[in-house]
Amino acid sequence: MPRQVIRRFLPSHDVIKRQKALKIFGNVLYNPNLWCLNRRSASGAFAVGLFMAFVPLPSQMIMAAGLAILFSVNLPLSVCLVWVSNPVTMPVLFYGAYKIGAWLMNAPHQPFHFELSWAFLLNQMSQIGPPFLLGCTVCAIFFGLVGYFGIRGLWRYSVVRSWNKRRFR
Numbered sequence: 001m002p003r004q005v006i007r008r009f010l011p012s013h014d015v016i017k018r019q020k021a022l023k024i025f026g027n028v029l030y031n032p033n034l035w036c037l038n039r040r041s042a043s044g045a046f047a048v049g050l051f052m053a054f055v056p057l058p059s060q061m062i063m064a065a066g067l068a069i070l071f072s073v074n075l076p077l078s079v080c081l082v083w084v085s086n087p088v089t090m091p092v093l094f095y096g097a098y099k100i101g102a103w104l105m106n107a108p109h110q111p112f113h114f115e116l117s118w119a120f121l122l123n124q125m126s127q128i129g130p131p132f133l134l135g136c137t138v139c140a141i142f143f144g145l146v147g148y149f150g151i152r153g154l155w156r157y158s159v160v161r162s163w164n165k166r167r168f169r
Helices: 004-009 013-017 022-031 039-052 060-071 077-086 090-105 118-167
Strands: none
Touching: 013 022, 013 077, 022 060, 039 060, 039 077, 039 118, 060 077, 090 118
16 A cells, blocks of 8 residues: 555656666666665665754755665655755744754744845844754754655555455455
């Protein structure tokens, strides 16, 4: 069951191979382990994708593809899951990460006002940067682990349920 649900939302193998941004990986993309969908590859892809969703850098998808290749997990699923932090959800996720980092560091809450200048950005990052980066790291590890163990558990539950259905036919 999880395999059919996940496959419905994933792009095809050829569509991923034609992406210009992924050309830097060369022939490594022909590894069949990057395209198979089983419990190990799906749970690893969830861990990679959700981890990279909390990395506050603009090239999250390329880094997720690199980690998927490094750990030999499902590449399309890893890249797609990075979009958990899309332009609509990113402010909420990163503000939550900042709040968690500030809570862990016992840092006082900083009032926020915005100016479009380089000095403002440098000043703000020196004040909110450490709690923000700590919060992003904690959230990335936490949600990566939740995704990994959650998908492994859900996959196992689905397999056991189908075995039991077959046994009682």
